[in-house]
Amino acid sequence: MTTFRSVRLSQRPVGLPSAETWSIDPEEMPELKHNEFAIKIELISLDPAMRGWLDDRPSYLPPVEIGAIMRAGSLGTVIESSNQRFPVGAQVVGNFGATEIAISDGTGARVINTDLASAPMYLGALGMTGMTAYFGFFELGVPRAGDTVVVSAAAGAVGSIVGQLAKINGCTVIGIAGGKEKCDYVTEALGFDVCLDYKTDIPMRKQLGAALQEVGSKGVDIYFDNVGGEILNANLAxxxxxxxxxxxxxxxQYNATEITPGPxxxxxxxxxxARMQGFLVFDYENKFPVAQRRIGKWLAQGKITAPETIVKGEITEFPETLNRLFAGNNMGKLLLQIN
Ligand SMILES: NC(=O)c1ccc[n+]([C@@H]2O[C@H](COP(=O)([O-])OP(=O)(O)OC[C@H]3O[C@@H](n4cnc5c(N)ncnc54)[C@H](OP(=O)(O)O)[C@@H]3O)[C@@H](O)[C@H]2O)c1
Structure with a gap:
């Protein structure tokens, strides 16, 4: 009998998830039912939204149940199959969860070709991350050449792509990130015009005012908000x-234990x-292929760089890896590669 380990929700966290939030124990692989296949998971996507899925309150998806495998986008190789569309040996991506072995009936799963793009790309720039950047920026941002675009969490997975899409579209781009190292990366490697370090003592409102003057702009045409709070408030000004x-x-705000004041x-x-509007990447699913083709082309042309932080380790490193997002301990897309 094959055994494997999964990350299961043990109790709902208050504030930042801790070791007690999770249980990671060996379990037996069940027999496959008709049309099912088993995937040996190699890469797990870490996403800030995971924090929201742990809370028992109404949202765009039901909360992860206590005792359930943690919801996660992941990728791996089919090791057993009774589904012709997903034969043994195929590499597949889907919402397989934070687990060493997943069982799927194919819902939401697709076969990928790692000759065309690296495996991490399918969870990053060509996956939900890239789709979020693309549809948030083009559908809601409605960019025009010459616009001044501000992006927060600019060195992160989504933010890094948004800023580069803005550059491709002839915009002036101001990034906001935590720390000099990230800011240098954002301007030097990703080509943003300016990057503001929100972790210095200089208030964001003051920094932003000075940056707009520096780039010769009258104001913020598009603010792509990944962080909320004071940074959002400064942009609104x-x-x-x-x-x-x-x-x-x-x-x-994701780990806040008290109500956060509005802007x-x-x-x-x-x-x-002006307009302030939220969106969910899933709403654009029917248009993903177009966005994937365009981003794929820009990646191939070197017009977009997709930074990645790949943590290599055991499934037991999932909890610590997830918390890296809230400490800013990632550059670009954060992934756990299972040994
Ligand atoms: N609407 C949708 O459909 C959708 C889909 C996917 C993601 N998202 C959202 O997009 C945002 C970015 O997600 P991602 O996957 O690309 O994550 P990410 O930006 O790669 O990682 C999170 C980053 O947020 C920054 N951060 C953490 N705490 C912060 C704080 N208190 N104040 C300011 N910055 C903070 C950190 O960077 P620093 O070092 O710069 O602080 C960290 O690296 C998240 O808010 C996520 O929930 C939305």
């Missing part, structure tokens, strides 16, 4: 006429006839 604020995420500068939306 500088909106240009008809600006678009794209609410992609609010990682600064006090929101009345500028009225003054500037």
């Amino acid at each position: 500088y909106l240009s006429f008809g600006a678009r604020v794209v609410i992609c995420g609010a990682i600064s 006090s500068n929101y009345m500028n939306l009225l003054v500037k006839r």
Whole structure:
């Protein structure tokens, strides 16, 4: 009998998830039913949204149940199959969870070709991350050449792609990231025009005002928000006429144990006839192939770089790896590669 380990939700966290949040124990692989196949998982995607899925409150997806395998995008090789579409040896990506072996009936799964792109790309720039950047930026940001675009979590998985899409579209791009090393990377390797370090003592509102002057811009045309909080508020203070604020995420609030105050500068939306709108990447699923083709082309042409932080280890490293996102301990897409 084959045994494997999965990351299961043991108890709901208050604040940052801890060791007690999870249980990771050996279990036996069940017999495959008709149409099912077993996947040996090699890569697990770590996403800030995972924190929200642990809370028992209404959201866009039901919470992960206590005792259930942690929901996660993952990728691996089929090792046993009774499904012709997913034969033994095929490499597949899907919502297989944080586990060493997953059983699937093929729902939401697809076979990938790692001759065309590396395996991590299918969870990163060509996966949910790239799709989030693409549809958030183009569908909600509605960019025009010459726009001034500000992106938070600029060295992260989504933010790094958004800024590069903005450059491809002739925009001036200001990134916001934590620390000099990340800021240097964002300007030097990713080609953003400026990057602001929100971890210095200089308030973001002051930094942003100075940066807009430096790039010769009258205001923020698109703010792509990955973090919420004070950084969102600072951007609202500088909106240009008809600006678009794209609410992609609010990682600064995901582990909050108290109610976070709303942005006090929101009345500028009225003054500037601006729009602030949230979105969910899943809503654009039917258009993913087009976005994947375009991003794939830009990657091949070297117009987009997709940074990755790949942690190599055992499944037991999932909890610590997830928390790296909240400490800013990742550059680009964060993945756990299972030994
Ligand atoms: N709407 C959708 O459909 C959708 C889909 C996918 C992702 N998202 C959202 O997109 C955002 C980015 O996700 P990602 O996967 O690309 O993660 P990521 O940006 O690669 O990683 C998270 C980054 O957030 C920054 N961060 C952490 N705590 C922070 C804080 N308190 N204040 C400011 N920055 C903080 C850290 O960078 P620093 O070192 O710079 O602090 C960290 O590296 C998240 O909010 C996520 O929930 C939304």
